[in-house]
Amino acid sequence: MKRTYLFLAAGIIGLLLFAGINRKPTAPYGFITGTPEIKSITALTFGPTGVLFIGDSQSAAVFAMDTKDTKKAAAKAYELQNVDAKIAEALGTTKDNITITDMAVNPVSKKLYIAVKSADGSPVLLTMTPDNQIKPVSLKDISFSSVELNDAPAVATDPTNRRAMQNRISSISDMGYADGKLMLSGLCNKEFSSSFRTISFPFTGKQEEESTLEMYHTSHGRYETTSPIRTFTTAMIDGKNYLVASYTCTPLVLFAMDELKPGAHVKGRTIAEMGNQNTPSDMIWLKENNQNYLVMANSARPAVKVSYDDIQKFQGSLTQQMPTSGGTNFTKLPYEKVLQLDKLDDDKAVLIQKKDNGEIDLWTSNGKNL
Amino acid sequence: MTFGHQMARIYKLSFMKNARLYAKYSLVFFLLVILAACKQHNKNITLVWKGHRATGILIPQYLIRDVSALGASHSVKVIISGNKESQGILGDFTLNDDQVLFEPLIPLSPGLSYAILQDNKLIGQIKVPLNTGEQAPQLITIYPEKDTVPENQLKFYFHFSKPMRTGQSLDHVYLLDAHKDTMRNVFLNLQPELWDTSGTVLTLWLDPGRIKRGLVLNKKLGNPLKKAERYQLVVSQEWKDNRGLKLAKNYTKQFVAGDRDEQSPDITNWQLNIPKAGTSSRLIIDTRENLDHYLLQESIRIVDANGAMIKGTSELSAKDRQWKFTPAGPWKAQTYKIKVAGKLEDLAGNNLNRVFDRDITKDKQSRDNAYYERGFEIRP
Numbered sequence: 001m002k003r004t005y006l007f008l009a010a011g012i013i014g015l016l017l018f019a020g021i022n023r024k025p026t027a028p029y030g031f032i033t034g035t036p037e038i039k040s041i042t043a044l045t046f047g048p049t050g051v052l053f054i055g056d057s058q059s060a061a062v063f064a065m066d067t068k069d070t071k072k073a074a075a076k077a078y079e080l081q082n083v084d085a086k087i088a089e090a091l092g093t094t095k096d097n098i099t100i101t102d103m104a105v106n107p108v109s110k111k112l113y114i115a116v117k118s119a120d121g122s123p124v125l126l127t128m129t130p131d132n133q134i135k136p137v138s139l140k141d142i143s144f145s146s147v148e149l150n151d152a153p154a155v156a157t158d159p160t161n162r163r164a165m166q167n168r169i170s171s172i173s174d175m176g177y178a179d180g181k182l183m184l185s186g187l188c189n190k191e192f193s194s195s196f197r198t199i200s201f202p203f204t205g206k207q208e209e210e211s212t213l214e215m216y217h218t219s220h221g222r223y224e225t226t227s228p229i230r231t232f233t234t235a236m237i238d239g240k241n242y243l244v245a246s247y248t249c250t251p252l253v254l255f256a257m258d259e260l261k262p263g264a265h266v267k268g269r270t271i272a273e274m275g276n277q278n279t280p281s282d283m284i285w286l287k288e289n290n291q292n293y294l295v296m297a298n299s300a301r302p303a304v305k306v307s308y309d310d311i312q313k314f315q316g317s318l319t320q321q322m323p324t325s326g327g328t329n330f331t332k333l334p335y336e337k338v339l340q341l342d343k344l345d346d347d348k349a350v351l352i353q354k355k356d357n358g359e360i361d362l363w364t365s366n367g368k369n370l
Numbered sequence: 371m372t373f374g375h376q377m378a379r380i381y382k383l384s385f386m387k388n389a390r391l392y393a394k395y396s397l398v399f400f401l402l403v404i405l406a407a408c409k410q411h412n413k414n415i416t417l418v419w420k421g422h423r424a425t426g427i428l429i430p431q432y433l434i435r436d437v438s439a440l441g442a443s444h445s446v447k448v449i450i451s452g453n454k455e456s457q458g459i460l461g462d463f464t465l466n467d468d469q470v471l472f473e474p475l476i477p478l479s480p481g482l483s484y485a486i487l488q489d490n491k492l493i494g495q496i497k498v499p500l501n502t503g504e505q506a507p508q509l510i511t512i513y514p515e516k517d518t519v520p521e522n523q524l525k526f527y528f529h530f531s532k533p534m535r536t537g538q539s540l541d542h543v544y545l546l547d548a549h550k551d552t553m554r555n556v557f558l559n560l561q562p563e564l565w566d567t568s569g570t571v572l573t574l575w576l577d578p579g580r581i582k583r584g585l586v587l588n589k590k591l592g593n594p595l596k597k598a599e600r601y602q603l604v605v606s607q608e609w610k611d612n613r614g615l616k617l618a619k620n621y622t623k624q625f626v627a628g629d630r631d632e633q634s635p636d637i638t639n640w641q642l643n644i645p646k647a648g649t650s651s652r653l654i655i656d657t658r659e660n661l662d663h664y665l666l667q668e669s670i671r672i673v674d675a676n677g678a679m680i681k682g683t684s685e686l687s688a689k690d691r692q693w694k695f696t697p698a699g700p701w702k703a704q705t706y707k708i709k710v711a712g713k714l715e716d717l718a719g720n721n722l723n724r725v726f727d728r729d730i731t732k733d734k735q736s737r738d739n740a741y742y743e744r745g746f747e748i749r750p
Contacts (some may be wrong), residue, residue: 093478
């Protein structure tokens with residue numbers, strides 16, 4: 001009699017146990033539910049449907065979160081003058097108390113994701129729709145995973161001196177995603193060294209070694225490995241995937257993606273020089289009359305566009321010093337001080353631009369005026 | 371109960387006779403009354419503070435009509451005073467006992483007034499005071515501390531007492547030449563800026579394109595610093611910390627540019643002051659040149675002949691020329707090694723593996739060692 005009860009109890013417990021397992025939805029990409037400790041948002045980029053990568057320079061980590069923003073929508077133009085003042089107002093402060101740190105368009109929903117840093121250092125993630133509705137993206141109880149960006153290990157001089165180790169950061173200059181790989185370029189705050197990492201997504205928790213990228217710096221007139229990549233994108237040229245990278249003072253360099261293996265030393269091909277005393281801020285591909293163009297926004301100089309065909313045709317490699325500019329043909333665009341740029345659609349881009357009077361506007365450019 | 375009894379006793383006693391006791395009990399009584407009053411919720415709109423940040427507004431429930439509708443509609447909103455068109459500041463309303471708590475996404479800004487509206491009618495206002503009573507942030511040190519830096523000095527570190535506002539360093543840091551003219555385009559403009567994890571140490575690079583010899587910028591604009599010239603590095607008082615407080619004053623560092631440094635630090639040139647066995651005295655390493663403050667802190671360790679790390683504490687002195695190590699236990703009479711990371715840099719960015727200003731195709735000198743080692747003998 002007792003045994004029957006025991007079996008019955010065991011049966012019920014077993015049923016509950018398995019029911020529990022079955023009911024638990026398996027989160028995609030190995031995501032867990034929780035509240036990540038995000039200290040800063042310095043870079044944003046979208047990955048597979050609805051997945052947003054958040055680059056956190058301060059905690060030297062990247063978070064991948066499920067935005068659940070996966071409803072397909074057609075691209076509509078964004079236009080908001082004094083976007084910084086409008087965002088500040090929504091946050092209950094004034095524009096001098098906030099900084100827009102990055103912007104990304106969700107390629108599926110076409111919603112704008114804007115990272116803001118408040119004066120006290122708190123990071124905020126917002127979304128914006130074409131009707132200029134600003135809403136917060138909660139970072140509490142979200143589905144996410146993360147990867148730490150360990151720096152080249154320092155010698156732990158003195159285990160009691162944690163302070164020396166703590167204040168090292170590797171700031172994230174740009175972040176991009178293609179073919180299951182998250183790519184990051186960065187710069188360290190101590191030694192002068194640039195880093196470029198490719199990290200497989202879903203994150204495995206394994207730290208991958210950086211690769212060293214060598215290129216001919218046309219403005220500097222020499223081969224270099226330590227210059228930091230400021231911004232990059234990818235392109236397929238003659239059936240092969242390339243990293244298209246731009247540096248401070250502003251050479252444009254191609255690196256073959258299949259060579260970008262952890263720990264590898266990869267030599268790039270410099271294809272254009274866009275002028276010194278300049279820092280590129282963002283790079284995207286747009287289409288105009290069925291032609292692909294690379295559009296690059298710059299801090300000090302006008303934005304430029306380079307046609308895909310020209311890049312493809314340019315088989316050479318610049319190995320001569322360029323005092324001004326040269327290499328692949330490029331067109332200067334009448335837009336200076338583009339702070340943020342992202343692709344809205346095949347032929348449209350969203351820009352945040354600082355005007356001469358210091359005001360900051362958000363607007364949409366169609367291929368025609370770019 | 372006892373309190374009640376005691377009170378009854380007091381009132382039965384004659385006033386003069388028990389004056390002291392009376393005074394004592396009345397004190398306790400009033401204290402209790404005050405405490406009880408404090409526990410009651412405030413009748414006014416108040417701010418919620420976390421440290422120096424105003425993180426929320428507490429609104430007494432009686433001020434709000436139909437609290438149940440709080441989250442559902444936009445009937446109640448908080449705006450910056452006078453900003454009636456505003457859709458309301460982003461944040462959460464929660465009902466707690468008989469108070470409504472509004473928590474905005476970011477802390478409320480010192481100096482601003484906020485209004486609470488219901489159906490566009492003003493319920494009340496509150497101002498966030500400026501943090502005037504608090505101590506202003508200070509610039510503790512600019513590294514390198516030395517007054518003479520190499521002509522090809524690569525970077526400066528600014529160590530503040532509080533986390534500062536970021537993204538605006540180049541609006542507040544100036545380099546003045548001997549004529550006190552502001553030098554243009556000397557610093558590398560980086561966004562995001564390079565702050566350490568605590569938000570108190572900023573790294574600013576002098577534009578490497580101008581330091582490297584023969585580069586276009588170097589030819590056109592020249593090296594940022596010129597030998598034997600005097601300079602002033604100025605940090606403006608206008609720079610605010612993350613509490614909104616300005617720096618205590620303008621800070622100035624005067625320095626002179628010296629010889630160009632085109633040599634990698636060489637650990638075989640370092641002078642060691644070696645203690646005796648059986649003591650826990652300090653080992654002093656004099657590197658004979660001033661090195662990068664932060665890299666020097668983290669780049670050296672002491673190991674025994676088998677490579678095992680010797681525990682102890684280290685400190686820098688002589689303006690980052692010396693590294694001093696005090697072992698946790700006494701030294702033994704044996705061979706030890708100093709192990710130095712290859713990335714350790716001098717002030718001009720030359721590390722143990724390579725000089726900073728080089729062309730990698732011509733430079734056959736450079737190495738790629740993670741560490742360099744040098745042995746030393748502890749004697750009885």
